[in-house]
Every structure is written in C-alpha cells, then in structure tokens.
Amino acid sequence: MELQTVSHVSRVFGISPRMLRYYEQSGLIASQRKAGYSYRVYDDANILRLQRVVILRKLQIPVKQIGVVLNNPDAATAIDIFKANISELQNEITALETIKSALEIFVAKIEEMAAVQLNLNVLTDDSVMKLAQSLSLIQRNVNENKTMDELNQASEQLNKLAGKEVRIVYRPPATMATINYNDNGTPPEEGKARKEAETLAKKFIEDTDLYRLKPDMRVFGFGDGNDYGDWNIWINIPDDLDVPAPFKKETYGGGLYAACRERDFDVYKWVQDSDDYEWDISQGPGGEEYFNPFNIYGLRTGDAEKAMYTDNMCPIREVGKFTDEQKAAMKAALAELDQSASRGEPVEIDLASMSLQKKDGLIYELNYPNGLIELRVDNMHHSGNMRTPRSFSLPLKIEVRAKTNKSDIHIGCGKITVILQCHMYDSAKDLLCIFDETDWKIHSYKKCGGVPANGFADIECFLDRKGIAVRVNGELRHYGTDYAYVREFEKTPGYGMSGTVFVGTDCGSTVTVEKLRVTEM
Secondary structure (H helix, E strand, O other), X not given: OOOEEHHHHHHHHOOOHHHHHHHHHOOOOOOEEOOOOOOXXXXXXXXXXXXXXXXXXXXXXXXXXXXXXXXXXXXXXXXXXXXXXXXXXXXXXXXXXXHHHHHHHHHXXXXXXXXXXXXXXXXXXXXXXXXXXXXXXXXXXXXXXXXXXXXXXXXXXXXXXXXXXOEEEEEOOEEEEEEEEEOOOOOOOOOHHHHHHHHHXXXXXXXXXXXXXXXXXXXXXXXXXOOOOEEEEEEEEOOOOOOOOOOEEEXXXXXXXXXXXXXXXXXXXXXXXXXXXXXXXXXXXXXXXXXXXXXXXXXXXXXXXXXXXXXXXEEEEEOOOOOHHHHHHHHHHHHHHHHHHHOOOOEEOOHHHOEEEOOOOOOEEEEOHHHOEEEEEOOOOOEEEXXXXXXXXXXXXXXXXXXXXXXXXXXXXXXXXXXXEOOOOHHHXXXXXXXXXXXXXXXXXXXHOOOOEOXXXXXXXXXXXXXXXXXXXXXXXXXXXXXXXXXXXXHOOOXXXXXXXXXXXXXOOEEEEEEEEEEEO
16 A cells, blocks of 8 residues: 655645645545654545545535545435535526526617617616516516516525635735744644644633724634644734734735635635736735634534634735836846846856755755756755855856756745746646745745746746846746845945855755856856
C-alpha cells in the first residue's frame, strides 16, 4: 500500500488542502500519520473514497448526502438521494426557463416600442409598467402559462442558489487585535490551534465588552490548512483600545475580497478561474469571517457552531488592463533595459560553485546530475536557495534556464525575489509573485502566468532601479515599478542594493538549473 501526502493528493485531484480538511471534518475521508513523519497521508482506501467524493460533488450532490451514500450499502438509499437531486435540478432548470421566458417577453415589448431609437424612459412608460405587472397573462414564446405564483416560486428557487454565489465585498481599513496560536506538538493535534485561538478570542471579546464598545465588530480567522498547527484570529477594535498579551494591536488597510458562504466551495479556485479578478496575497488576511462569533449572543442552541456561520473570503484585486500607450511604454522600457544590459559583461556562473543557504531543522538535498545542479526542499512551508559565490549590485539582468517538478522557481538578488509558480494548489497556480524585503511585502500577479511543470524554461529577470521586468521563453510576463526599493532609490540617491544572486524552490519540490548568467547594467 502506497501512502500519499496531502500535497500530492491535492495536486492530483485539483482540490485545495483546505477542501481536503473540510472533507475530513465531514467524515468523508480520513488521514493518518506515518511514524516519524510530520505530514498527514492517505491510504489507498481513502484515495478511492476521495475519488468518489470528487465525482459526486461535481454532480452537485451535497456533502451530507455523499456521506450517506458512501456509508450505506443499500442501493435503494443512493437511488433515492440521486432522484431527489434530479428533482431539485429540474426545479432549478424550470425556474431559470421561467425567468428567461419573462425576460424575452419584456425585451420584445421594449423593442416593439423603441424600434427607432433607444430611450430609457420607455422603462417607466405606463404600458410597459402594466406589461411588467401582467407578465403571467402573456403567451408569446411561452410553452405554457407562467402564472405569478410560478414566477414567485422561480424566484424563491433561484434565491436558494444565491448562497453558492461569490460576492465581491469591500473590507474598510481598521485597527485590529490579532492573535496567533501555534500548536508546537509533533505531530500537531488536529484542530487544537483553531480551538485554542477561538477560546482566547472569545474571552477577549467578553472581557473588553467589545460588542458594546464596537457594535460593528468583525472577526476573521485564517491559518495553516495542511497540518492544522497554526491559527490566527483578527478582531477589529476601537482605535484607542489597549489589548492585553498575547494579543497584538495592528493596522489593517482594507481591500476587496471574494466571499462565499458555502463551506465546501473553494473561493480561491473561483478567483483563479476568474477573468476579472486575481488573488492579492499582499493585502492581508483572507480565510473566514465569523458571524455571531462563538455564540456570543447566547442563542438557545446546544451547538455553538450552528449558531455561527462563516464566509470564506479571498483577498483580490481587479486584473489590470494595459492600454496601448502603456504597452508602448513597457516595450520602450524593455528595449532600454536590453540595450543597457548589452553594455555590461555577462558573468557565466559555474553551477558547481553555488552554495546552499540552509535553515535549521529543514531537509535539503543537492545533486549535480549531468553537469546540472538540482535542489530538493523537503518541507511544505519553507524555501531553499542556491547562491552565487560573489555579490552583484543593481541594476542587473539575471538569465536562468531551469525547471521545477511541481512547485515554484525562485530567482532574485539581495532583497528582491521573483517567484514563478507552477503550484499544487489551484488557488496559487500560475502566479507570478515578487517579494520585496525593503517593506516585507508580497506582490502577486496571477494573470502573468507561472512556469510549466517538468519542462525547462528560459527566464530573464531585470532588476532595475526603476522597476522589475520578467520574461519567460521570450514572452513578457511582468513589468512593474510600484516597489518599496524603487521608492528608496527615488528619495535616497545613495541607496544601494546588492547581494548574491540565487535560484531556489519550496513546498517539498525540486528545482533543476541548467544555466545561470548575471549581467550588471
């Protein structure tokens, strides 16, 4: 029997570790831990169960009903559940057809009244208002009479679907009391970190009488979805409120979020697939927003969790759309970078001379297959880098030919890291991230695209005093100027940035480098 890790299962089935955790909490699958191994793993039986769960979820079978189907050998039970879902789907189809028919009638009447020129006043014309009120009486393009009761039923049916829809919400700036609870057990005790953090947060809310001090209080939770060993709570508070240890007082800048109330809906995957939004990893906490947190109102229920519900939230920003003028400016800037780079002397890096940057407690493996250099980082939460023996100063051009087997390629110098992602999590797939240590901020650009798995890519990174440009296989992936180190150059003429050039990876994966060349411009 071959045991498979969370990361492997997540990648194979295309679902996030957070979703796997939810399926475990719902009793659909179960994981185990190998002796001396800190990560959860799944055996063949649970892999098979997960495959069935994924198929049934794609068929819109609710999680609770999936549990009944998987745990009940009686075929009649499964048939009844499937028939009930077929009936619900038919109701949804009928509801949508009803609304579609009514809209078609409405459009036809407006076209009839405004055939020459569009006049929005037609929407308030008496005859159109009467038409809207009497849709149930009109038969044009309708197979059967759609009564007002049917329309009301259709509306109610569609409202039932609304809970599965993603909403775009804005969180305003706020002062926050924050706490992190880390379960340092080996292995961590499942669920302990979240439970302890929520217990401390509840006590803080009660001790400070926060509902009276701030009636619009909001509570957010987020943490480590892989081993449950870490959980954070953020609570917005009055600006002048002192917070006791172990809480910290922090400022949150606010921003846009994609939100969905369905617990088994992967809102991060929705953002990944969106053409209009991208994941903004730099913005702050995502995770869950609690409503009626910790049953603070004392509702009459024996199950506090039933009295509290959550929104799953992902920080987002709108995908930038470049104008023709911006594209021309980017092209000119890149031409200037190419020209300036050509005036320098390229330094071919001897791969065998690169050293490994190690961190205590992590497992690295460095090999030299066929003249290449290969680094494996056996840890889900840390990165490892191979560094050049000498330092370089900005501005410079880094040229790398490299590949990753399943995760990221890190390229950088000094305080700047460019991360091209071929990630195992759908929510982080094909991201381009830039980590600027000048202000310890991560900038993410989902639509820039990452790198394919198991295939060499030619990557060029321009780290300039005016900004950063990235090309992959000759294609421009990113050009940006809004970085803290750029602002330092602007306000401090003598500001310098230098360091060793590095290539690395993370998340238990391997990066292989065939060529590395650096040019100071």
